[in-house]
Amino acid sequence: MTGNSFRKALLSQDGLSGLMFMAAAGGFAYLAQDLSLGTALRMGAGYFPLVLSGLLALIGLAILLRALASEAIAPSAIAWRGLLLVVASVLVFGLGLGRLGLGPCVGIATILSAMASGQVGWRAAIALAAGLVLFTWAVFILGLGLPIPMLGSWLS
Amino acid sequence: MDLFSNLALGLSTSLSVTNLFYCFIGALFGTLIGVLPGLGPVATIAMLLPITFGLEPVSALIMLAGIYYGAQYGGSTTAILINLPGESTSVVTAIDGYQMARKGRAGTALATAALGSFFAGTVTTLFIALFAPPLANLALQFGPPEYFALMVLGLIASITLASGSLLKALAMIILGLLLGLVGRDVYTTEARFTFGLENLSDGLQFVALAMGIYGIGEIVRNLENPEQRSVGVAKVGSLMLSREDFRRIAAPVLRGTGLGSLLGILPGGGALLSSFASYAVEKKFAKNPKEFGQGAIEGVAGPESANNAGAQSSFIPMLTLGIPSNPVMALMVGALIVHGITPGPAFINEKPDLFWGLIASMWVGNLMLVILNLPLIGIWVRLLTVPYNYLFPAIVVFSAIGVFSVNNAGADVLVMAGMGVFGYLLYKLNCEPAPLLLGFILGPMLEENLRRSMLLFRGDATQFLTRPLTASLLAIAVVSLLVVLLPGMSRKREVVFKE
Amino acid sequence: MVFKTIAAACLSLALGAPALAQPAYPSKPVTIVVPFTAGGTADIIARLAAEHLHKKLGQPFVVENIGGGGGVSGVEKVVKSAPDGYTLVLASTSNLAVHPTLYGAKFPYQTLRDLKPITQVSVVPNVLVINPSKIPARTVPDLITYLKANPDKVSFGSAGVGTTQHLAGELFMQRTGVKMVHIPYRGSSAMLPDLLSGSVELAFDNVPLLLPQVKSGKLLALAVATPEREAFDKDMPTVAEFVPGFEATAWHGFLAPAATPDAVVEKLSTEIQAFMKAPETVKKMQELGMTPISTTPAQFTDLIKSMTVQWKEVIEKGNIKPQ
Numbered sequence: 001m002t003g004n005s006f007r008k009a010l011l012s013q014d015g016l017s018g019l020m021f022m023a024a025a026g027g028f029a030y031l032a033q034d035l036s037l038g039t040a041l042r043m044g045a046g047y048f049p050l051v052l053s054g055l056l057a058l059i060g061l062a063i064l065l066r067a068l069a070s071e072a073i074a075p076s077a078i079a080w081r082g083l084l085l086v087v088a089s090v091l092v093f094g095l096g097l098g099r100l101g102l103g104p105c106v107g108i109a110t111i112l113s114a115m116a117s118g119q120v121g122w123r124a125a126i127a128l129a130a131g132l133v134l135f136t137w138a139v140f141i142l143g144l145g146l147p148i149p150m151l152g153s154w155l156s
Numbered sequence: 157m158d159l160f161s162n163l164a165l166g167l168s169t170s171l172s173v174t175n176l177f178y179c180f181i182g183a184l185f186g187t188l189i190g191v192l193p194g195l196g197p198v199a200t201i202a203m204l205l206p207i208t209f210g211l212e213p214v215s216a217l218i219m220l221a222g223i224y225y226g227a228q229y230g231g232s233t234t235a236i237l238i239n240l241p242g243e244s245t246s247v248v249t250a251i252d253g254y255q256m257a258r259k260g261r262a263g264t265a266l267a268t269a270a271l272g273s274f275f276a277g278t279v280t281t282l283f284i285a286l287f288a289p290p291l292a293n294l295a296l297q298f299g300p301p302e303y304f305a306l307m308v309l310g311l312i313a314s315i316t317l318a319s320g321s322l323l324k325a326l327a328m329i330i331l332g333l334l335l336g337l338v339g340r341d342v343y344t345t346e347a348r349f350t351f352g353l354e355n356l357s358d359g360l361q362f363v364a365l366a367m368g369i370y371g372i373g374e375i376v377r378n379l380e381n382p383e384q385r386s387v388g389v390a391k392v393g394s395l396m397l398s399r400e401d402f403r404r405i406a407a408p409v410l411r412g413t414g415l416g417s418l419l420g421i422l423p424g425g426g427a428l429l430s431s432f433a434s435y436a437v438e439k440k441f442a443k444n445p446k447e448f449g450q451g452a453i454e455g456v457a458g459p460e461s462a463n464n465a466g467a468q469s470s471f472i473p474m475l476t477l478g479i480p481s482n483p484v485m486a487l488m489v490g491a492l493i494v495h496g497i498t499p500g501p502a503f504i505n506e507k508p509d510l511f512w513g514l515i516a517s518m519w520v521g522n523l524m525l526v527i528l529n530l531p532l533i534g535i536w537v538r539l540l541t542v543p544y545n546y547l548f549p550a551i552v553v554f555s556a557i558g559v560f561s562v563n564n565a566g567a568d569v570l571v572m573a574g575m576g577v578f579g580y581l582l583y584k585l586n587c588e589p590a591p592l593l594l595g596f597i598l599g600p601m602l603e604e605n606l607r608r609s610m611l612l613f614r615g616d617a618t619q620f621l622t623r624p625l626t627a628s629l630l631a632i633a634v635v636s637l638l639v640v641l642l643p644g645m646s647r648k649r650e651v652v653f654k655e
Numbered sequence: 656m657v658f659k660t661i662a663a664a665c666l667s668l669a670l671g672a673p674a675l676a677q678p679a680y681p682s683k684p685v686t687i688v689v690p691f692t693a694g695g696t697a698d699i700i701a702r703l704a705a706e707h708l709h710k711k712l713g714q715p716f717v718v719e720n721i722g723g724g725g726g727v728s729g730v731e732k733v734v735k736s737a738p739d740g741y742t743l744v745l746a747s748t749s750n751l752a753v754h755p756t757l758y759g760a761k762f763p764y765q766t767l768r769d770l771k772p773i774t775q776v777s778v779v780p781n782v783l784v785i786n787p788s789k790i791p792a793r794t795v796p797d798l799i800t801y802l803k804a805n806p807d808k809v810s811f812g813s814a815g816v817g818t819t820q821h822l823a824g825e826l827f828m829q830r831t832g833v834k835m836v837h838i839p840y841r842g843s844s845a846m847l848p849d850l851l852s853g854s855v856e857l858a859f860d861n862v863p864l865l866l867p868q869v870k871s872g873k874l875l876a877l878a879v880a881t882p883e884r885e886a887f888d889k890d891m892p893t894v895a896e897f898v899p900g901f902e903a904t905a906w907h908g909f910l911a912p913a914a915t916p917d918a919v920v921e922k923l924s925t926e927i928q929a930f931m932k933a934p935e936t937v938k939k940m941q942e943l944g945m946t947p948i949s950t951t952p953a954q955f956t957d958l959i960k961s962m963t964v965q966w967k968e969v970i971e972k973g974n975i976k977p978q
Contacts, residue, residue: 014321017585021327028334031349035341041615045341045348048603052334059327066323075584082379083580086372086552087573093556094569106553113549116379120545128546132553144189144203146561147686147719202692202720206702296852340725342839345757345816354727354763423848477851478867480844483692489844493863494699496942500867563692563722604841611838612810612854 005072010064012072018064025057085116101152102141106133159285162508166516169214169509176524178215179517182222183524187532190230193551194367194558196243198483200227203561205491213495214513220491221514221521224484228467229273229525232460233536236265238551240371244362245463247593248431250370251317252448252455259451262540263395266533268405270526271397272457273464276413277522280468283417285515289504291469292476295421300612301620303424304605305629307598310429312636313436314594319449322641325591332595333602335360342604355567364568365596367555368575369582369589375548376580395533401453408438408458416465423473423481425601427466432594434462440639449588468518475499475511680740680919681714687909688744690729692722696863696943697907700776701745703939704909707930708923725815726750727763734769738914740923743773748819748905752962756970757817766963771915772955774924775908776931777945780881781823781859783894784868787875789856795878795897802833810836812846812855816975822966823859823880823903825973830898850874859903862887863944880904885946902965906948908955924952 009015028049038044089109096105107129114125140146169175182204189200204223208216231242236253249269256265298306311329318325338349339359350356397405412434419426419433438458439448448455471488473479478500480486492499497507504511539547559572582589613619621627685708689701698720705716721729726746733744751766764770785792790809792798802809813821816839828835838855840846843864849855851873859880866887868874878894879885880903894901909927911920928949930936940947950958970976 013584013586014324017324017327017587020581020585021331024331024334028349035346035348036344038344039615040617041610043343043607043610045344045346048606049334049337049348052330052337056327056330056334059323059330063321063323063327073586075586076380078580078584079376079380082376083577086376086379086548087576089549089552090372090556090569090573090576093553093560094566094573097557097560097566097569102557106557109553109556110549113552114545117545117548124546128549132550136553136557139192140557140561145717146203146557147564147717148557148560198692209702296848299849299852299854342815342841352761354731357725357727358722424845473848477848478864479847479851486695486844490695490699493943498863498867498944501871501873502867563728564719565721565728608838608840611836614807614836 006068008074009068009070009072011074012067013075014063014067014070015072016075018060018062018067021060021063022057025053025060028056029053081118082116085112089113089116096152097148099152099154101149101155102136103133103150104152104155106136162512163285163516165509166512166514167520169513170218170517170520175215175218175517176520178211178219179222179520179524180528182219183226183521183528184222186223186226186228187230187233187525187528188226190227190242191233191536192230192554192558193234193238193240193242193371194363194555195227195561196231196363197224197227198243198487199363199558199562200230201484201487205487208491209494213492213497213510214517216491216495217510217514218517218520220488221517222524224467224488225273225277225464225518225521225525226528228464229270229529232269232273232463233266236269236456237262237536237540238371238547239374240551240555241366242363244366244428244593244597245431245459245466247366247590248317248435248459249456249463251435251590252450252452255449255451256453256456257540261451261453263533263537264397264401264453265456266536267395267397267530268401268453268457269460270529270533272405272409272412272461274522274526275409276416276461276463276465277468278519279413280417280420280465281515281519281522284469284472284518285512288472288476291421291472295423295473295477295479297625298422298424300605300608301623301626302629303422304602304609305620305626305633306422306426306429307602307605309629309633309636310432310598311595311602312633312640313433314591314598315640316436316439317432317590317594318588319446320586320588324587328587328589328592329595332592332597333599335365335592336596336599337603343607353567355565356571359600360571360596361559361562361568362597363562364559364572365575366593367559368572369579369593371551371555372572372576373579373583373589375551376576377583378544378548395537404453405457407441408434408454409461411437411441412458412461412463413465416462416467417469419462420466420469421472423470423477423479424605425482425598427463427470427482428597430462430466431459434458464522471514471518475503475514477501478503680922681712683741684715684717685740686742687716687718688729688733688742689718689720690722690726690744690746690750692720696777696779696945697745697747699943700907700940700945703936704745704776704927704930707936708926711926711930725754725817727754727758730770731763733910733912734764736912738912738916740911740915740919743909743911743923744770745776745907745909747907748962749817751908751910751959753817753819753822753966753970756963756967757975759976766959767956769913770910771913771920772952772959773909773911773920774927774931774952775906775948775950775955775958776927777907777940778881778948779905779907779945780862780879780885780887781819781903781905782862782865782869782879782891783823783827783857783859783877784850784865784874785857785877786850786853786855786873789853792877793875795892795894798877799831799833799897802831802835806834807836809857810838810855811857811859812838812840812850813858814843814846814860815839815841817970819903819905820858820860821975822969824857825975826901826903826965826969827859827894827898829969829972830901861905861944866944886941887944906958907945908950920952 035046036044089112110129235246235250416430736742931949
């Protein structure tokens with residue numbers, strides 16, 4: 001096998017999957033080191049995770065080896081813009097719902113994710129944001145009475 | 157006959173105009189809230205529970221039954237329309253239901269879910285009325301070793317959830333099991349994989365995981381490719397089932413109902429398994445298993461019926477033994493206690509009107525749901541005609557609020573964001589997420605019951621094989637594993653050619 | 656006219672009602688954090704009390720359920736919030752007298768350093784039950800004899816490590832010198848089927864859960880773990896009658912962040928105590944299987960102190976610590 005095709009196989013869907021599973025197994029096993037192992041009678045907290053990590057590493061290795069032996073399918077390109085903007089708008093909620101409040105969070109997140117497609121204009125995005133702020137306020141605060149402030153501690 | 161006089165008593169209680177009204181309101185609100193992404197049945201019931209405190213006990217129960225079925229159906233609706241399972245059981249519905257929606261058959265999928273659920277609900281109501289007390293004792297035959305064996309069987313069945321590579325499905329199950337272990341260990345209270353965060357000590361929220369991997373992952377994936385964005389929107393298609401559809405769903409609905417009503421009796425997670433089990437069974441029975449994962453109507457009909465039957469028969473241990481078998485039942489017990497009723501072995505004899513009223517109201521709730529939802533399907537499906545560029549920001553916003561509301565914790569939303577990235581990565585690497593979710597759900601139960609069994613056996617593992625029920629379940633598991641593995645090996649899996 | 660009034664009302668609401676003088680407490684809605692998901696007993700108490708406080712004090716009391724970490728997340732949030740009387744917590748024995756010891760140095764709060772007790776509201780009695788088909792004993796002394804003759808043969812189930820149900824069993828073993836194997840579950844209702852089927856033979860658990868099973872004869876209640884006999888069955892002895900000083904109950908109470916003004920705490924304590932004494936509340940609480948209690952902040956502080964000491968000893972002696 002030439003170096004080039006080896007690299008291609010390694011970076012194929014299956015090759016990367018194998019690597020991912022092995023990395024995950026390694027990560028869990030590393031973190032499980034600090035946990036008690038126990039005995040078969042009294043299994044500790046680390047017993048089951050270590051067994052599973054071992055199995056996962058083996059299967060990951062098998063997937064990797066099989067990938068090296070078969071035809072490589074490279075993963076398609078990553079849609080960075082969509083990924084970053086959509087995840088950012090979820091992060092706005094995770095970090096800001098208490099501090100900014102529901103209104104600003106919904107507004108910012110809507111505009112961020114509306115920008116993700118690259119096909120929605122500013123005006124439409126703002127109109128959508130305004131509509132969603134109103135709707136979520138009516139449903140979650142007025143209707144369901146969730147204990148989320150409309151304006152959070154930073155703004156009131 | 158006893159059964160009929162009992163059911164008549166129940167129906168006479170539940171069919172008053174006031175109670176029908178409460179049932180309708182419950183089903184309506186349950187559906188409307190349950191259909192918001194991120195708000196599953198547990199969250200919906202918890203939110204609406206206080207409303208019922210002021211009502212008469214019978215009315216309150218009937219309204220709760222309406223809310224429950226409504227919320228559950230709402231969860232299936234989002235699973236089918238936008239690939240967002242609101243609770244663990246609709247993970248399975250999302251697999252083929254969403255594919256049907258992408259092919260313009262959302263209406264048919266929703267109608268299938270509604271009709272299958274109604275049929276399953278009706279049969280299971282009769283089943284409960286006839287056999288509740290003896291079945292309750294069956295539930296007690298299942299101790300920790302039996303649950304362990306059942307979970308092993310469930311995990312093996314879950315391999316069939318994937319239509320691609322077998323090895324990858326196995327790896328995903330194990331990764332799911334590991335993710336399920338995050339949190340404080342039940343036996344030693346050690347914090348596992350929490351990075352010292354108190355928020356993670358109860359484990360990762362299922363809703364956050366599912367919303368991230370399915371919801372966010374799916375949105376980013378749709379954004380990749382503008383032409384594909386309008387899939388499912390292109391044509392709404394017929395809302396009703398054709399004669400051919402009815403022919404195809406009849407057997408899956410029947411099998412799903414049977415599986416669900418039996419597994420639902422087991423308080424330690426049986427109902428959870430029912431929709432997965434039904435999917436596995438249908439895939440094995442299907443003439444064309446390759447269609448599964450691509451929008452097979454059987455893959456919606458079976459699991460949805462099993463799901464509803466299981467939801468219903470999980471009332472059996474609660475009503476006859478006082479054991480709430482899942483978070484929803486625990487909320488129901490809470491509501492009953494508020495009304496001065498403690499469910500338990502004496503419930504049937506002490507409060508026959510309530511017992512039979514509740515059973516009858518299950519059926520009335522199911523009926524209400526069909527009446528309410530068949531017309532609503534038109535509206536839900538029309539939602540899909542909203543251009544995707546405007547629809548998905550709303551999905552993001554609702555999912556985030558929904559995930560937050562479960563524990564009022566921002567950390568859960570951060571988990572959702574992380575899982576969104578992970579879900580997209582899985583898509584890039586062509587790893588199907590459904591087995592991971594099943595592993596996640598079953599992982600804690602598998603480990604807990606294994607360790608509990610070992611403690612109860614005082615370390616003697618051979619007892620797994622000397623208990624007849626455990627041994628037979630494990631034997632079935634081994635046989636299933638062979639059945640799953642063998643054709644896969646010989647056929648060399650035509651995975652590679654899947655797009 | 657009407658619109659003007661409404662507009663003015665909205666405006667003053669929006670501006671947080673900037674009154675001329677410092678307004679009397681409470682001048683805005685108060686949050687009661689319940690560190691468990693909705694629908695449980697603590698949640699029900701909180702909602703009943705919130706309704707009463709709203710009526711009496713004129714401001715809404717909003718119940719906020721923050722589940723997670725066995726209640727740790729919810730309590731932690733209150734500990735970290737402003738000590739102005741607008742954030743309260745309704746917490747239980749485990750939160751207040753067990754977790755800080757059990758989870759050791761890195762735990763996010765110390766109860767009496769970070770919180771100010773307002774009043775205790777309930778006692779949830781634990782009952783010692785056995786599966787009568789598995790254990791021949793019918794009284795507590797018989798049980799002790801049986802357990803001594805069969806060390807490590809009996810398994811006792813509990814709602815989880817560090818719950819009063821678990822610690823009650825540990826305390827029982829330590830005080831009587833018997834040996835049993837502890838089997839923890841995720842909550843009492845997960846344990847109940849195994850207790851009914853006899854996989855585990857013995858448990859201490861809450862009255863509301865067990866009473867129906869005891870009535871039907873599937874389980875046998877030997878004694879109650881409160882200091883005095885309880886109203887639900889005056890014929891049932893206490894464990895303390897055979898094992899002197901034995902007490903292992905769960906209770907709930909209201910607390911506020913430590914620096915909350917005493918005047919506010921007193922005011923809340925008086926109102927909540929009055930509510931707990933009302934006949935309707937007593938009836939409702941008994942239906943829920945709890946004994947309503949009302950104590951002063953000082954009495955509640957003493958209870959937390961003494962129980963923290965008792966459970967600390969049990970935890971250390973039983974070596975129940977995360978490794």
